[in-house]
Amino acid sequence: MDVTIVDYKSGNISSVINSFKEVAKDKVNIEVTSDLNKIKSSDKVVLPGQGSFKSCIEGLNGINGLIDTLREFALYNKKPLLGICVGLQMFADIGYEEVETKGLGWISGKVSKIDNQGGKFKLPHIGWNQINIVKESKIFKNIENNSHMYFVHSYEFIPNDNSVTAATTDYSSNIVCAVEKENIFGTQFHPEKSDKTGLKIIDNFINL
Amino acid sequence: MLKNRIIPCLDVKNGRVVKGINFVDLKDAGDPVEQAKIYSDGGADEICFLDITASNENRDTIYEVVEKTSKKCFVPLTVGGGVRSIDDINKLLNCGADKVSINTAAVQNSKVVEDSSRKFGSQCIVVAIDAKRKDGGWEIFTHGGRNPTGINALEFASKMEKCGAGELLVTSMDKDGTQSGYDIELMQKISSMVNIPVIASGGVGTLDHLVDGIKSGASAVLAASIFHYGTYSVNEAKQYLASKDIPVRI
Numbered sequence: 249m250d251v252t253i254v255d256y257k258s259g260n261i262s263s264v265i266n267s268f269k270e271v272a273k274d275k276v277n278i279e280v281t282s283d284l285n286k287i288k289s290s291d292k293v294v295l296p297g298q299g300s301f302k303s304c305i306e307g308l309n310g311i312n313g314l315i316d317t318l319r320e321f322a323l324y325n326k327k328p329l330l331g332i333c334v335g336l337q338m339f340a341d342i343g344y345e346e347v348e349t350k351g352l353g354w355i356s357g358k359v360s361k362i363d364n365q366g367g368k369f370k371l372p373h374i375g376w377n378q379i380n381i382v383k384e385s386k387i388f389k390n391i392e393n394n395s396h397m398y399f400v401h402s403y404e405f406i407p408n409d410n411s412v413t414a415a416t417t418d419y420s421s422n423i424v425c426a427v428e429k430e431n432i433f434g435t436q437f438h439p440e441k442s443d444k445t446g447l448k449i450i451d452n453f454i455n456l
Numbered sequence: 457m458l459k460n461r462i463i464p465c466l467d468v469k470n471g472r473v474v475k476g477i478n479f480v481d482l483k484d485a486g487d488p489v490e491q492a493k494i495y496s497d498g499g500a501d502e503i504c505f506l507d508i509t510a511s512n513e514n515r516d517t518i519y520e521v522v523e524k525t526s527k528k529c530f531v532p533l534t535v536g537g538g539v540r541s542i543d544d545i546n547k548l549l550n551c552g553a554d555k556v557s558i559n560t561a562a563v564q565n566s567k568v569v570e571d572s573s574r575k576f577g578s579q580c581i582v583v584a585i586d587a588k589r590k591d592g593g594w595e596i597f598t599h600g601g602r603n604p605t606g607i608n609a610l611e612f613a614s615k616m617e618k619c620g621a622g623e624l625l626v627t628s629m630d631k632d633g634t635q636s637g638y639d640i641e642l643m644q645k646i647s648s649m650v651n652i653p654v655i656a657s658g659g660v661g662t663l664d665h666l667v668d669g670i671k672s673g674a675s676a677v678l679a680a681s682i683f684h685y686g687t688y689s690v691n692e693a694k695q696y697l698a699s700k701d702i703p704v705r706i
Contacts, residue, residue, distance in 0.1 A: 259549075259577055259580075260549040260550070260553075260554065260580060262526065262549065262552045263526060263554055266526050266530075267530055269527075270527070270530070298576070298577045298579065299575070299576060299577035300577065303577075367651050370651055370652055370653050370675060371651060372579055372622055372623075372653070374579070374623060375459060375460075375461050375501065375675065375676070376458070376459045376461065376501055377457065377459065396459065396705040398531070399458075400532075400579040400622075401579070402578070418457055419458055441530060441532050441554060442530070442531075443496070443530055443531055444530070447530055
């Protein structure tokens with residue numbers, strides 16, 4: 249099996265690469281590339297994302313044909329795709345970080361700044377928070393409810409249809425921190441930095 | 457609920473772990489990769505490497521340490537010490553660091569903080585502030601605590617927040633190495649003033665000091681000696697904080 253981590257110059261992806269390689273061992277081939285043919289032929293795709301919504305979308309747009317290839321992979325061929333952090337956020341129709349930016353529009357919704365309630369909550373939301381699993385998701389197989397995951401973000405994905413929400417976390421309000429819509433998965437937290445529980449989520453995705 | 461973080465810090469010199477008293481008088485003790493793995497297996501919420509002599513010595517050793525560590529530790533890894541430029545940050549991130557802490561360069565040229573947080577995201581830019589009491593306030597120092605700057609620590613903290621720092625790592629130079637507890641007043645002042653997380657550092661000798669650090673308003677507490685010399689394990693520290701009703705990840 250081939251799992252491709254999309255390299256589109258979206259900031260630091262070495263931790264994502266390290267964690268997937270650790271989990272995959274020799275059983276699964278982990279590719280890190282922006283080569284469209286390799287993405288097309290792979291079995292699963294991981295879309296990481298760091299920095300701002302705008303810079304990540306620009307990164308995707310910067311590689312000719314990449315968005316179309318990802319859309320074909322996820323929406324038409326229905327192969328498993330996992331978005332991490334801004335990778336998840338980009339599924340939305342629109343994001344409001346820096347300037348209003350059009351997202352991929354794969355899961356209807358928007359990405360807005362977390363309401364810090366007038367400074368009561370520090371931003372970024374950095375650190376370990378518990379997840380509240382609200383629907384059975386394939387990537388949460390053998391993950392206990394209220395497990396701790398590592399978060400770093402100031403913006404949150406607000407889906408229009410709550411049925412896509414797989415888990416929430418409590419910070420200022422109930423923030424959507426995992427989504428599942430058919431073959432499309434996303435985590436706002438960083439499974440690659442969430443110790444053994446995070447590696448288990450990666451393992452679940454690889455074994456889908 | 458967001459948990460308070462416990463961050464063991466490893467001071468690294470020439471690829472080896474050391475821990476200084478008031479930034480001098482170093483003792484050698486251990487392999488950083490192995491130490492980091494022990495910490496992450498023991499429940500450390502993050503690991504911090506500080507390359508303490510990087511400002512004036514060959515610093516290539518740190519890249520190898522970071523690269524090896526990031527393949528074994530799956531919790532966030534922060535690396536600081538001698539970080540001068542966007543290129544340095546890029547190189548550390550590519551080696552597997554998740555965050556980079558900037559000290560001297562942030563003071564000399566705040567544009568480094570602005571540019572790097574824009575390029576890599578605020579989440580990976582930590583500004584390290586080394587502060588020392590002076591005339592009823594605090595003055596910041598650069599170059600591993602060697603050079604006074606005349607700059608007020610509170611004003612600088614506020615400026616760094618505006619420049620895009622994701623977190624502030626605040627070290628009291630008066631307290632560092634003394635094992636007499638954090639400079640609580642400094643931590644209170646800075647964390648109540650900024651809206652980004654503050655990591656308290658410098659002076660931990662007992663588990664109660666960690667409790668005091670969190671109560672001061674810091675989001676995370678950093679310590680070196682108490683963990684490094686085995687006085688307490690990270691897990692013991694977390695159990696203790698939990699017993700004092702401080703939310704931690706266990």
